[in-house]
Amino acid sequence: MQYRQAAIEQFVVTAQQMRDIEGRIFAAGIPVAALMEKVAGLITHRIMQLFPISLSSPLSSHRIGVLVGPGHNGGDALVVARELHFRGYEIYVYHPLFKQKELTSQHLKYVESLGIPCYQSVEKLKNCDLFIDGLFGFGLQRAIAEPVASAINIINQSNKPVVSIDVPSGLHTDTGEVLGIAIHATHTLCLGLWKLGLLQESALEYLGKTELIDFDIPLADIKAILGESPKIKRFTTQVARSIIGKEKASTNSTLLPRKLVTHKYKEGRLLLVCGSSRYAGAAILTSLGARASGVGMLTVAVPESLKHLMVSKLPEALILSCPETESGAISQLLPNNIDLNSFAAIACGPGLTTDAISVVKQLLNSTVPLILDADALNILAQMKNPWLEQGTIDKTRKATTILTPHTGEFSRLFPKINEKQQDRIKAVKKAAKQSGAIVLLKGPRTAIANPQGEIWINPESTPALARGGSGDVLTGLMGGLLAQSISREIAPDTVTALATWWHSQAGILAAVERTELGVDAFTLTQYLMRVVSF
Numbered sequence: 001m002q003y004r005q006a007a008i009e010q011f012v013v014t015a016q017q018m019r020d021i022e023g024r025i026f027a028a029g030i031p032v033a034a035l036m037e038k039v040a041g042l043i044t045h046r047i048m049q050l051f052p053i054s055l056s057s058p059l060s061s062h063r064i065g066v067l068v069g070p071g072h073n074g075g076d077a078l079v080v081a082r083e084l085h086f087r088g089y090e091i092y093v094y095h096p097l098f099k100q101k102e103l104t105s106q107h108l109k110y111v112e113s114l115g116i117p118c119y120q121s122v123e124k125l126k127n128c129d130l131f132i133d134g135l136f137g138f139g140l141q142r143a144i145a146e147p148v149a150s151a152i153n154i155i156n157q158s159n160k161p162v163v164s165i166d167v168p169s170g171l172h173t174d175t176g177e178v179l180g181i182a183i184h185a186t187h188t189l190c191l192g193l194w195k196l197g198l199l200q201e202s203a204l205e206y207l208g209k210t211e212l213i214d215f216d217i218p219l220a221d222i223k224a225i226l227g228e229s230p231k232i233k234r235f236t237t238q239v240a241r242s243i244i245g246k247e248k249a250s251t252n253s254t255l256l257p258r259k260l261v262t263h264k265y266k267e268g269r270l271l272l273v274c275g276s277s278r279y280a281g282a283a284i285l286t287s288l289g290a291r292a293s294g295v296g297m298l299t300v301a302v303p304e305s306l307k308h309l310m311v312s313k314l315p316e317a318l319i320l321s322c323p324e325t326e327s328g329a330i331s332q333l334l335p336n337n338i339d340l341n342s343f344a345a346i347a348c349g350p351g352l353t354t355d356a357i358s359v360v361k362q363l364l365n366s367t368v369p370l371i372l373d374a375d376a377l378n379i380l381a382q383m384k385n386p387w388l389e390q391g392t393i394d395k396t397r398k399a400t401t402i403l404t405p406h407t408g409e410f411s412r413l414f415p416k417i418n419e420k421q422q423d424r425i426k427a428v429k430k431a432a433k434q435s436g437a438i439v440l441l442k443g444p445r446t447a448i449a450n451p452q453g454e455i456w457i458n459p460e461s462t463p464a465l466a467r468g469g470s471g472d473v474l475t476g477l478m479g480g481l482l483a484q485s486i487s488r489e490i491a492p493d494t495v496t497a498l499a500t501w502w503h504s505q506a507g508i509l510a511a512v513e514r515t516e517l518g519v520d521a522f523t524l525t526q527y528l529m530r531v532v533s534f
């Protein structure tokens with residue numbers, strides 16, 4: 001059971017893939033009506049848990065308005081309506097005039113025969129305490145028109161809780177965009193497998209709390225459509241656990257478990273290149289992020305004016321003081337006797353300013369796994385070179401390159417890939433293929449793509465992280481994990497996703513304990529240690 005649950009939670013499907021998977025189980029013999037009964041039974045059970053009839057409050061406080069569309073989403077909703085009716089809830093049905101699918105119209109007929117009031121005007125449901133949205137699921141094909149659009153508007157204005165079945169009606173199942181108007185759900189019960197649209201930024205404000213209702217689709221049928229190793233996956237805590245490995249030390253002192261016999265050079269050598277006299281804090285935050293990763297040896301290259309500050313903040317780190325420009329940026333990367341290729345990984349960018357051009361050029365010519373963030377990305381975007389155009393950055397460098405832009409940096413790096421229009425997941429996939437790098441596109445649902453088209457999505461985060469400095473912490477943390485992963489043979493895109501997961505879990509934990517206002521970047525670095533003992 002454990003294994004199934006962990007696997008199921010990772011999968012992500014488009015509407016077509018869901019249709020194909022369900023087509024297989026129907027072809028294998030389960031009647032559509034039987035599956036609908038099973039699914040709707042699971043939904044009913046969950047709704048009764050979420051909204052129990054408490055004996056103390058009169059039944060009338062459990063008036064439930066059920067919104068029924070013409071397809072099987074509506075069919076689900078009618079079965080739920082019927083079952084809640086038998087369990088004492090007061091049910092009212094709204095079913096706009098549509099040509100209904102056969103099974104749906106049969107269920108409507110039976111619901112009416114039970115004396116459950118069914119209306120074609122949503123006004124009649126205005127005294128309900130709760131709504132169940134069964135208007136459209138993954139069969140939505142076009143923008144929602146009248147009269148359903150007005151009905152949805154009335155429901156949204158009612159400020160009553162709404163439980164959406166499968167997908168909030170009006171959201172595109174794959175891109176998450178709003179087709180005309182969409183239900184603002186307080187809960188979304190996604191059926192069977194997570195729909196891609198629910199992981200898209202544009203959908204987030206419509207979802208409410210999301211959960212998956214597993215209706216026992218055989219794994220073989222899922223893999224027959226998605227493949228043995230699906231291209232798009234959710235990076236869940238179970239995935240993090242599986243990467244960290246069962247042999248985790250019980251002390252959980254580091255995220256990547258260590259052998260009893262080890263030494264600092266075996267736990268990774270990381271070089272950070274960051275900071276400027278204008279942005280000294282970025283160098284500190286990046287270094288604190290790296291420290292939290294448990295990396296064995298940390299070297300930080302900063303402009304000479306920051307050396308003493310950095311030594312005082314990070315006594316354990318080797319601080320390299322570099323010559324600086326008039327503006328206080330690093331002008332020359334390192335004293336000659338430092339071999340860049342002696343590091344397991346390099347991370348560069350936070351607080352660099354765009355004056356540090358020669359630094360980025362020098363790092364690009366190293367043959368070491370390299371993370372470029374912040375101003376290193378802006379410098380890369382300004383450079384007239386083939387790095388980003390011919391899918392060559394990894395081949396030219398003969399080492400992994402990881403780019404970690406937020407939306408603004410992304411559009412400067414990849415101006416032709418306008419991720420605002422299309423879905424961000426498609427955009428980051430294109431960018432990775434076009435550049436040959438691993439590309440992480442930051443956001444409330446950060447997506448990480450490798451050049452082979454495989455994508456990790458971070459399914460859980462917190463608005464508390466939308467603050468200056470939290471990206472610097474991520475860069476340091478990611479660099480530290482990358483440096484340690486080389487000896488553990490964990491793929492760099494997986495390490496990137498692991499760092500993202502760790503960073504957001506720390507943010508979530510900090511927000512719970514200190515509210516979303518209490519998660520400044522320095523505090524975040526302190527919570528990173530708290531996550532490992534999960």
Ligand SMILES: NC(=O)C1=CN([C@@H]2O[C@H](COP(=O)(O)OP(=O)(O)OC[C@H]3O[C@@H](n4cnc5c(N)ncnc54)[C@H](O)[C@@H]3O)[C@@H](O)[C@H]2O)[C@H](O)CC1
Pocket residue numbers: 022032035036039069070071072073074076101135136137138139140141142143144145165166167191
């Ligand atoms: N496939 C199954 O048997 C199961 C599906 N599950 C549930 O059913 C829906 C998917 O059902 P489907 O009938 O394919 O489509 P919808 O109910 O999502 O859409 C309704 C129907 O409406 C038409 N339509 C599309 N867009 C519009 C529009 N803008 N305006 C008016 N009408 C529109 C179109 O013809 C659609 O067919 C899935 O989400 C689940 O809820 C069960 O869970 C499992 C069995």
Ligand SMILES: [K+]
Pocket residue numbers: 073133134135136137164165166167168169
């Ligand atoms: K729905």
